[in-house]
Amino acid sequence: AQSVTQPDIHITVSEGASLELRCNYSYGATPYLFWYVQSPGQGLQLLLKYFSGDTLVQGIKGFEAEFKRSQSSFNLRKPSVHWSDAAEYFCAVGVGTNAGKSTFGDGTTLTVKP
């Protein structure tokens, strides 16, 4: 069975600083990987996804993620964080291209300092 680990429960960065959120996955085949963001009391919004091809994936809101098969990682990055990026971020691995049956990590809470 697949699993996802997000090692950092909580990260604090200053506005304008760069950001990297870590994600490690375990899956026996080619993974289909996703990053979502969740604001308090809201549902999940898809930031980006990786199915195949270029291992550097661009998403919405200036986010990108890099798939590294050798490290079983799919880390999320942003060069300059804005205060509105404060939220909870979830990494997920999907079963095939069926993104509707995904296994999620427990999330990383991002706090942005002014």
Add this chain to the structure above:
Amino acid sequence: DAGVTQSPTHLIKTRGQQVTLRCSPKSGHDTVSWYQQALGQGPQFIFQYYEEEERQRGNFPDRFSGHQFPNYSSELNVNALLLGDSALYLCASSLGGGHGYTFGSGTRLTVV
């Protein structure tokens, strides 16, 4: 264009009762997945409906059941509620189960 709509937004139930949660998928979507998100945890897959049938199921007991209607809307039913069923229940829809899932804002269920 409305996204995924879930109702109610909040509800409180007593242990042992039954509850029904509702989801209207995004326009043009035909596949609905349900997730349970406990406080401080990531969402856990409950099941997925396509063509009015349960296509995939996660590791949840039979107390959790669902239905999809011809208009693609869906219901999640939970019987014999336990305190541990308290969570945010999320519905997500897509076209054909492929990528591009859209999540609703969820229903917050509290069992007392």
